[in-house]
Amino acid sequence: MSLADQKTAKPGMRTGTRRNLPEGLLFEGADWDFDTIQRVFDACEEIAIDELGLDVYPNQVEVITAEQMLDAYSSIGMPLFYKHWSFGKHFASHEASYRKGMRGLAYEIVINSNPCISYIMEENTATMQTLVIAHAAFGHNHFFKNNYLFKQWTDADGILDYLEFAKGFISDCEERYGHGPVEMVLDAAHALMGQAVHRYPRKVRPDLRTEEKRERERRLHEERMYNDLWRTVPTKDKGTPDDADLLRRHALLQLPQENILYFLEKTAPKLAPWQREALRIVRLIAQYFYPQGQTKVMNEGCATYVHYKIMNRLHETGRISDGSMLEFLRSHTNVVYQPQFDEPHYGGVNPYALGFAMMQDIERICETPTDEDREWFPDIAGKGDHMAVLRDIWANYRDESFILQFLSPHLMRQLKMFHVVDDEDEPDLEVRAIHDERGYRKLRRAMARQYDIAHTDPDIQIVDVDLAGDRRLILQHTMLNRVGLEESDTRRTLQHLADLWGYDVLMREVDPETEMVVKEHTASARRRLV
Amino acid sequence: MHIVDRRLNPGGKSLANRQRFLRRAKALVKRAVRDSSKERSIKDLEAGGEVSIPLDGVREPRLRRSGEGGVRDYVLPGNKDYIEGERIPRPPRGGGGGGSQGSPGGEGEDDFRFALTHEEFVDLFLEDLELPDLAKRKLATTEQLSWRRAGFSVTGSPANLALTRTMRNSLSRRIALRRPRPDAIAALEEEIAELERTKDDPIRLEEAREELARMKKRTRAIPWIDPIDLRYRRSEAVPRPVAQAVMFCLMDVSGSMTEHMKDLAKRFFTLLYLFLKRRYKHVEIVFIRHTHEASEVDEETFFYSPETGGTVVSTALEEMIRVMRDRYRPDDWNIYAAQASDGDNTSSDNAKTAALLTEEILPACQYFAYLEVGREDDSPMGFGYRQSDLWRTYDLARTAGAQIAMRKVRHRRDIYPVFRELFAKKGEQKTA
Numbered sequence: 001m002s003l004a005d006q007k008t009a010k011p012g013m014r015t016g017t018r019r020n021l022p023e024g025l026l027f028e029g030a031d032w033d034f035d036t037i038q039r040v041f042d043a044c045e046e047i048a049i050d051e052l053g054l055d056v057y058p059n060q061v062e063v064i065t066a067e068q069m070l071d072a073y074s075s076i077g078m079p080l081f082y083k084h085w086s087f088g089k090h091f092a093s094h095e096a097s098y099r100k101g102m103r104g105l106a107y108e109i110v111i112n113s114n115p116c117i118s119y120i121m122e123e124n125t126a127t128m129q130t131l132v133i134a135h136a137a138f139g140h141n142h143f144f145k146n147n148y149l150f151k152q153w154t155d156a157d158g159i160l161d162y163l164e165f166a167k168g169f170i171s172d173c174e175e176r177y178g179h180g181p182v183e184m185v186l187d188a189a190h191a192l193m194g195q196a197v198h199r200y201p202r203k204v205r206p207d208l209r210t211e212e213k214r215e216r217e218r219r220l221h222e223e224r225m226y227n228d229l230w231r232t233v234p235t236k237d238k239g240t241p242d243d244a245d246l247l248r249r250h251a252l253l254q255l256p257q258e259n260i261l262y263f264l265e266k267t268a269p270k271l272a273p274w275q276r277e278a279l280r281i282v283r284l285i286a287q288y289f290y291p292q293g294q295t296k297v298m299n300e301g302c303a304t305y306v307h308y309k310i311m312n313r314l315h316e317t318g319r320i321s322d323g324s325m326l327e328f329l330r331s332h333t334n335v336v337y338q339p340q341f342d343e344p345h346y347g348g349v350n351p352y353a354l355g356f357a358m359m360q361d362i363e364r365i366c367e368t369p370t371d372e373d374r375e376w377f378p379d380i381a382g383k384g385d386h387m388a389v390l391r392d393i394w395a396n397y398r399d400e401s402f403i404l405q406f407l408s409p410h411l412m413r414q415l416k417m418f419h420v421v422d423d424e425d426e427p428d429l430e431v432r433a434i435h436d437e438r439g440y441r442k443l444r445r446a447m448a449r450q451y452d453i454a455h456t457d458p459d460i461q462i463v464d465v466d467l468a469g470d471r472r473l474i475l476q477h478t479m480l481n482r483v484g485l486e487e488s489d490t491r492r493t494l495q496h497l498a499d500l501w502g503y504d505v506l507m508r509e510v511d512p513e514t515e516m517v518v519k520e521h522t523a524s525a526r527r528r529l530v
Numbered sequence: 531m532h533i534v535d536r537r538l539n540p541g542g543k544s545l546a547n548r549q550r551f552l553r554r555a556k557a558l559v560k561r562a563v564r565d566s567s568k569e570r571s572i573k574d575l576e577a578g579g580e581v582s583i584p585l586d587g588v589r590e591p592r593l594r595r596s597g598e599g600g601v602r603d604y605v606l607p608g609n610k611d612y613i614e615g616e617r618i619p620r621p622p623r624g625g626g627g628g629g630s631q632g633s634p635g636g637e638g639e640d641d642f643r644f645a646l647t648h649e650e651f652v653d654l655f656l657e658d659l660e661l662p663d664l665a666k667r668k669l670a671t672t673e674q675l676s677w678r679r680a681g682f683s684v685t686g687s688p689a690n691l692a693l694t695r696t697m698r699n700s701l702s703r704r705i706a707l708r709r710p711r712p713d714a715i716a717a718l719e720e721e722i723a724e725l726e727r728t729k730d731d732p733i734r735l736e737e738a739r740e741e742l743a744r745m746k747k748r749t750r751a752i753p754w755i756d757p758i759d760l761r762y763r764r765s766e767a768v769p770r771p772v773a774q775a776v777m778f779c780l781m782d783v784s785g786s787m788t789e790h791m792k793d794l795a796k797r798f799f800t801l802l803y804l805f806l807k808r809r810y811k812h813v814e815i816v817f818i819r820h821t822h823e824a825s826e827v828d829e830e831t832f833f834y835s836p837e838t839g840g841t842v843v844s845t846a847l848e849e850m851i852r853v854m855r856d857r858y859r860p861d862d863w864n865i866y867a868a869q870a871s872d873g874d875n876t877s878s879d880n881a882k883t884a885a886l887l888t889e890e891i892l893p894a895c896q897y898f899a900y901l902e903v904g905r906e907d908d909s910p911m912g913f914g915y916r917q918s919d920l921w922r923t924y925d926l927a928r929t930a931g932a933q934i935a936m937r938k939v940r941h942r943r944d945i946y947p948v949f950r951e952l953f954a955k956k957g958e959q960k961t962a
Contacts, residue, residue: 034533041531062534071543086590088551091544092644096580099645115532122537137531179550191591340608349607416609420618422602428617434609447605458595483600485593492591
């Protein structure tokens, strides 16, 4: 969510009203006041709504100090959050590197809520505030409100109230049960946060009345269709009673289950009600952040594209000066800079750079397509109204599907992308595809896979519980490309899981190609949590 | 759009999280503080600063795919001359595709560095230590006034108006005097209007009009808020005693004391000062140096000004008694004293020293510590066994029942352990 990890020096903010501004300019120089912000916001809004056709939540812009920005950092950007030592740890490390000047602060933080809250720092110059408002209050805001993942998984209206509740609940628990026990539950829940989301909308469970009705209909249907002849048809072997038992158990416990915290909340035998509620809080927050991880490229691409459009438009219409434009361009280029793979500070593909480049590329394809584009993107090439196309894309894709659909040969050539495969069993790495005619599709597929959570997150499910025996919880990690789990973290996490579950836990790592169990991890509950 | 200025909101929202973090990592942080204090000079000790603790203790594990093994894909930007099917030798440490995937910056991944504030640092540094004999602690005669809420008064400044209390009085007065309620008047007015419209009960109409007039008159006569209702929040000044302490630093500065010894003494004094500072709001320090004669000096002179002469310890004790009588009466002050010396004393002075100590000084002091400093190159055995004049004198006094803490130190690294030993909680270790 941060615009960039760099900071421009600027003298402290001074108040100043609109003194003799040259014709049409929103501001001059670096200073700003609340009137300036209002003017800037109105100008941005005009462009965003009328020209770009964006659809946003009502905005709330909050001015904060650098210290408050540090505070906000440490609780994953949320304005209020329950207390936990890990946030203190993050705060300490951010603070240490900030004080040393190793890292600047983000210019802004934006929260997916209704109204959409954007935090802007008082140290920013007037130009930076304009950029930040265009980026966060319109770019991100539009994306939050319209993207299907956010619509499906997050409740922008309720999030702040829910966090308020969570904060109060956890602090009540701390008062009642002591810091230690609460911390233990939260530690364990945080460790399992990655396995705490429902990846598919759940089936609505029928209530008893509908169930009964269905049962009656089924019986009626059977009676109508009754034919004594069916009795003589040989039936399939019923299967061993063991199987039936297993099926029944699976149905009862809703297994296999990949949402581990959900499973614990509903079925762990030893947890007290407040502990279940704490697990639920962590789980729901994980679910709230679930779309963000899947839309990084698109979300930042959308926001960066929008701020670029707005700033250019403001400059064209003479609302910001040439100097401001240069200042903007300088920080914009920093944000969308993509180092090449062999440069020392290469740290992976920059989502801002890729997202922005793809949005611009789509605009180019819509407006001035080449023959290649017409062949690759018959639906949008030369369609003209690029904003409509982009708005549709922003609403209906996530990173993986977006790249799979819209990464164009033109852009692959421009970025000089290539695909390398590192196979443990081979002595060398192999260049599997490069940016040429034969490689485009392979390259694009490989690139999309990098953003597919099925590829980045391990596939872990609870497969069984030994109900008749020692109540051991059995999990399975289905390996992908023969990559196992990180050993020491897995051991620790399983320990947390065993503490919550109250009995032994077993994790099997299975290679789906050979169906062999490659490795097993076990853990036993240390002590009762209550 | 709303613009909200949050800059004036209270900061430090993360303070509670920070405290939780420090509590969580307490053992580790404490060790880090001790380690780092060995390397620091005494002056820096007070400044707080950065410590680093092993990351392992504050790790947040999660289930994630391992960084090694299996088949891995990389899509990278910036191809120079690779072609499809080309083989690239595996770069060391499996950093895929030639990209550097190690942790950026030179910092080791196993350490977690962060800054402690001065208070946090000193607190952790001096934790588990206790001042001996706190029961005798005196409260100072100088008292500070602090304001405390004390009920309500009928006079006061408008800023102190107690609104709820005032309105409560107003309400009860209005009820007691039967001031007509606004809705009763409204109801009556409505009735009159109704009667005027229908015109079927002129008698009731007349009654109602009179009733209304009466009510209105009464309303005017009985005000909504009367000066008699007003209440103000009252505060009164309460004297609050302040605990205060004085610390006497006595040191032999004769020629036999080397720079190294003085440095050891200084470290000990500084630790004691930090420690007292944590317990008492006001701590004063008196520096008394002595050769064959003693004088009260300032800190700079105390530690750094060279001096020559013989060694007569009793002069220092006499000077201390004088200062105590002049300025720090034992009734008002908590008195702590620490003496550093290499142990030399003129033989004839020993008896006088012992007498001054046991009869005059110890009864007045909360605590008296004697630190014998030795050369760094003294062999531990020799130093430990050789009994200096002063040591023998004090040791005799102690066996006779005097409360003296005595330790020998000859290396910088011993100072802190010795200090901890002297002030360790329980406080039962009285013997060297």
